[in-house]
Amino acid sequence: MSNSRPSIPLVKVAMPPREKLMPSLESVLYSGMIAEGEFVYRFEERFSQQFGLANVLATSSGTAALHLAFLLSGVRPGNEVITTSMTAEPTNTTILQVGAKPVFADVDATTGNLSPSSVESLITQRTKAICVVHYAGYPARLNELRKLADQYGLSLIEDCAHALGAAYDNQPIGSVGDYAIFSFQAIKHMTTIDGGILAMKDPGKVSEARRLRWFGLSKGVPRTEVDITTVGFKYNMNNVTAVIGLNQLDGISPILQRHYDNGRYFDQMLNNIAGMAPASVDSLSKPAYWLYTLLTDDSDEVERLLTSEGIMASKLHRPNHLHSVFKPFVTPMPELEIFYDRLVHIPCGWWVSDEDRERIVSTLKRG
Ligand SMILES: Cc1ncc(COP(=O)(O)O)c(C=O)c1O
Structure with missing residues (x-):
């Protein structure tokens, strides 16, 4: 299994x-x-x-x-x-x-x-x-x-x-x-x-x-x-x-390159799956893909599915205005609400092998 x-x-x-x-x-x-x-x-x-x-x-x-x-x-x-x-x-x-x-x-x-x-x-x-x-x-x-x-x-x-x-x-x-x-x-x-x-x-x-x-x-x-x-x-x-x-600087180039290659791979492979889309990358951008941002219709379900398959996925951060200390500064942020609701970060870094990334894509396709 x-x-x-x-x-x-x-x-x-x-x-x-x-x-x-x-x-x-x-x-x-x-x-x-x-x-x-x-x-x-x-x-x-x-x-x-x-x-x-x-x-x-x-x-x-x-x-x-x-x-x-x-x-x-x-x-x-x-x-x-x-x-x-x-x-x-x-x-x-x-x-x-x-x-x-x-x-x-x-x-x-x-x-x-x-x-x-x-x-x-x-x-x-x-x-x-x-x-x-x-x-x-x-x-x-x-x-x-x-x-x-x-x-x-x-x-x-x-x-x-x-x-x-x-x-x-x-x-x-x-x-x-x-x-x-x-x-x-x-x-x-x-x-x-x-x-x-x-x-x-x-x-x-x-x-x-x-x-x-x-x-x-x-x-x-x-x-x-x-x-x-x-x-x-x-x-x-x-x-x-x-x-x-x-x-670290001696070895950073291949690490950054692997984040980038994995990110581009997901950008291509996750583009046509119903209910999900990669975060958009405009033509001027070269992302560092520290985390890969996937946007989905049911982020809780996608997170559950991946986690059950041993693939760690999460939103990772909490929008700061939700903390008590920032409550006095809350403004309407309708687009942020959409983003956060749809957000799931998936593994994308230097440790993600070709086999790992194929496994991530096939799990998402199956789900
Ligand atoms: C977006 C962002 N800004 C600032 C920091 C602060 O960096 P540090 O943990 O090195 O103080 C972090 C990381 O923790 C971060 O993710």
């Missing part, structure tokens, strides 16, 4: 081979230099080259990078940030963290990504920034959002936590926004256990970002002479996680 076949997880930690990782990890652990240092700066340089992003700083998490992005955008108490509810919570808890108001725009029901027309309808005098998430790794409509940000003098922040290696209109993901963040938390395409990247369009912001990352102190100035003028945080990456990151 199919139930005896190995189960296919929805997400999985990718770790470099032990024989490759452990010697470099051990050497840094016993080097006496485990805090922020050479390996962190090397990681930033390599990440920048590999993903086509200028002005990158490594952080302790994607959440830390988001917090910095809002601060550097000048988002302050009383400001509004137009954002999406269809995301992981840190996208929006960090808006509350800087004392601003999250204003939830609606999404496109076929992608779960921000609808530019909904964003525009919510811009007010108090709006300071737009925060866009490339949900599940599918790029949002960046050209239109960039245009709106420019037209209204707003900062555009790209939350690329799900979208490592994606592209939009031939631009690397994260290069269109004024700020972009990435996450290296356990189950992302690439993990440093915890960690993140903040990328900035304006090189003039880097020194302020560095200070905010490190208590408000300028590194390199003797500690007895340095002066804190703005309160900062302890948001730096350290050499230990950076050396894991450097090892």
